Amino acid sequence: MVVGMGLVPDVVSLTEVTKVYAGRVRALDRVSVGFGRGSFTAVMGPSGSGKSTLLHCAAGLDLPDGGRVVLAGQEVGALREPKLTAVRRRHVGFVFQSFNLVDALTVWDNVLLPQRFAGTRPDKAWAREVLQRVGLGGRERARPGELSGGQQQRVALARALAGRPEVIFGDEPTGALDLSTGREVLGLLRGFVDSSAATVVMVTHDPAAAAWADRVVFLADGRLAGELASPTAELVAARMTELTR
Known part of the structure; x- marks a missing residue:
């Protein structure tokens, strides 16, 4: 079963990916799925279904035991x-x-940190624009401990966007936020997809969060369990109820 692989090349694609932990726990079982440029995909499933493992393999944080992962053509x-x-x-x-x-660093230094680690010259003008877009213009010298949880998540989002990535991976990015702040962060992700053709892949347990995506990919027991295009919170919740029966 292949989900999301069309004529337009995907920014990220997994083909027959298998991941086994401790020699016996099959977290992913021959999963094939693609994520196209300028798309917003939510990944959902019951606890232990392989959502985070899928994200880590797709992002190159973990290597599969079988199958292929292609990220930005590599x-x-x-x-x-x-x-x-x-x-x-x-x-x-x-x-x-x-x-x-990093608590010891300012907002500005946190945002530029990945580019400095990479040894590339930061695009400071773009970084300032990103901070403006996430509502943190003027807070560049603040430290994380001086910010609310929602503001810290906005710093994390600005840091992710400052390097102009082709794909943004989110693992429960609104899970620690209140409802209102979570909606603001989701709106920012949605806006960046629509305005810059970035790709977002987000693991979430929340049907309301998934409704911001273009589609939802469902996992169960490490296998693909279908997808839902143009999702609503009600449709997602109904599908999740089916999967957990």
């Missing part, structure tokens, strides 16, 4: 460090539930 399994790290830093942005900001 086959992940064929790359060795530090080439794999260079591909991730050039093409990928990450937004996770825990923010992963």
Whole structure:
């Protein structure tokens, strides 16, 4: 079963991907799925269905035990460090539930940190524009501890976008936020997809969050369990109820 692979080349594609942990736990079982340029995909499924493993394999954070992962035209399994790290830093942005900001650094330095690690000259004008877009213009000198949880997640989003990645991966990016702030972050992700043709792949457990996406890909027991185009919160919730019976 292949989901999302069409005539337009995907920014990220997984073909027959299998991942096994501890020699016996099959987290992914021959999963084939593609994520096209300028698309917003939510990944959902019951606990233990393989959502985070799918995200980590797609992003090159973890290598599959079988199958192929192609990220921005590069086959992940064929790359060795530090080439794999260079591909991730050039093409990928990450937004996770825990923010992963460096408390000792200012907002500005947190946003530019991945580019400095990559040894590239930061595009400071774009970084300032991104901070403006996420509502943090003027807070460049603040430190994470001086910000609310929602503001810290906006810093994490700005950091992910500052390098102009082709694809942004989010693992429960709104899971630690209140409803209103979560909607604001989802609106920002939606806006960046629509305005810059970025690709967003987001793991979530929340049907309302998934409704911001163009489609939802469902997993169950490490296997694809279908997809839903133009999702609504009600349709997603109904499908999730079916999967957890």
